[in-house]
Amino acid sequence: MRATIHDVSRLSGVSTATVSRTFSSPNQVREATRRRVYEAANALNYSPNAIARDMVLQRTNRIAYLICKKQATILDEFYAGICEGIMRRANALNLQLIVSTADDWQKMAVNAQSKQIEGVVLGGDADPELIADFQARNVSIVLVNNRVAGVDLPCVLADERDGIGQAVDALIEKGHRHIAMLLGRFSPYIVGERYAGFLEAMERHGFRVSAADIALCGRDVESATEAAEKLLSQPDRPTAVVGGNDVIAAGVMKAARRLGISVPGELSVTGFDNSSICPMLEPELTSVRVDVTQMGETCIDLLKASMEQDTRAARVTVIPTRLITRGTCQEVVHNG
Amino acid sequence: MRATIHDVSRLSGVSTATVSRTFSSPNQVREATRRRVYEAANALNYSPNAIARDMVLQRTNRIAYLICKKQATILDEFYAGICEGIMRRANALNLQLIVSTADDWQKMAVNAQSKQIEGVVLGGDADPELIADFQARNVSIVLVNNRVAGVDLPCVLADERDGIGQAVDALIEKGHRHIAMLLGRFSPYIVGERYAGFLEAMERHGFRVSAADIALCGRDVESATEAAEKLLSQPDRPTAVVGGNDVIAAGVMKAARRLGISVPGELSVTGFDNSSICPMLEPELTSVRVDVTQMGETCIDLLKASMEQDTRAARVTVIPTRLITRGTCQEVVHNG
DNA sequence: CTGAAAGCGCTAACAG
């Protein structure tokens, strides 16, 4: 058995209260005593039982990161990046982090209550019922990469619209006039934002977008490639395609290559996420950078604030995005 | 405040003992009583406090996944995949999972003891001192993607050697005789295995490997591209390159393109991990598939067994690998 | 089948 406070008390000849103080507020105990206690503790390989402490203190500093996605791969590069930011900040703030998928969300909230979880970060497309459940059980919530209509919750978002806007701006500046967009079937929130960002930017520049230049596909390269082939086989084909994310953009590049359309010579392409694949493609993919680590860290800051009822905390934090220009974008070549 | 067992006891008119039984061993209480208890519990929004339970039961079912890597990106695709497997299985077995990086491993073990963590999965290049620390504190350990000399611990490994062997076999079967290998600076264990796998396979086929055909580079594409350019600029250049992983292989492909060497026409390339980038490259990258999810799940199974002192459990589990053939490998073209 | 009582390991008044 592990040594307890009583063992240390006995061996060091002080009361359990003093042992307790030695570990939680050392300055309240005389140096000599403290030393004796530490010695005994070392000899017994003792370290305080955090569970027992949590129980009497009635707070656990325990939080969870739930990823709400239905696909096979939950921890894709994007969510893994957020996870890292969360892990880091949680560690720094001494919060105990539990990471889980939210597929069995039916029991999730009850479970969270049982496990004394004080706050959750909900990543992605969180079910409204799940959210309501948590609220009913008084656990603090922060949403990331999502926004739920009608619910006023702290959330952390990337500036999707502005990111897409930057891509469109850059393309237009390079002389592109006929720009298409290929979107993957991501969460409703993300699709909505990126689409809106595209339309807004085009409108801002006074360009109309024809329905034929907006396409939707699955989230895998194959699906994107297929859709892109159609898009690029139109009689009047676009000179640039804004990809819904980097995977989609890679699909566009594959389609172009198959159709003998050179990138960036005849077609410019942009992606979104600035994921690790960008520099692996040839030419390298221009993409919108999202600081996922910062997003994760912000989640924890907001959560902590919310757990401490700190109402000054910003409700919605938008993390800026930035276009990273690489080889796939070029001045448009006007034929004729 | 959250409702406690006492509140339920009071409202339902039964003792706390009965309430407790109703939740932990329902069959020991008469149906009518049970019903009354459930009703009261519902009315009070009560659910048992797992912490209190753990405390009296003296076991927490709490485990941790520690990723031991020094780089910026801890949760790369490989470790994220393992993480998913771990999450899934842990969920299924009702183990509470804490995920963390092991950068501050000095306090890690003591922390684990405090937090009553009963087992850890150590991912990657775990520090021997960290391992010793955990052992001293009696926490079960499973190693994944690593093997530590002189320590007899359960571990889960991918069949690295055989994977590389399959790649080499396939290349040789396609007529390649001059095959080079470009390795990234991964953990010592991984580099060792993949290198050995390459040498063994070449030897098996009776080919000698010259020092000039083995190169080591960083773990990023840029570094790989640079190294590959050198490798491919040799007067007598190889007809195939085995990449240490997919990122390295992508670098080889970039280098080839820059040097005007066509893939797979003049150069075949293989990767390792079968990561999501494989189908995004053009041509698509042939790679060695590792079932990371299964690796993660196996970790948890071994850990559970170890926690229950089940000595029949296999100590070392090797997960098979398989070559996934895609566009980057082709029959060698003999000039002359 | 149910209840009373003891205690898991720790902390927090309250006295000294």
Add this chain to the structure above:
DNA sequence: CTGTTAGCGCTTTCAG
């Protein structure tokens, strides 16, 4: 500065 005492919320003998 240190000790005594009374719990935190739950489970589990041991009696009924």
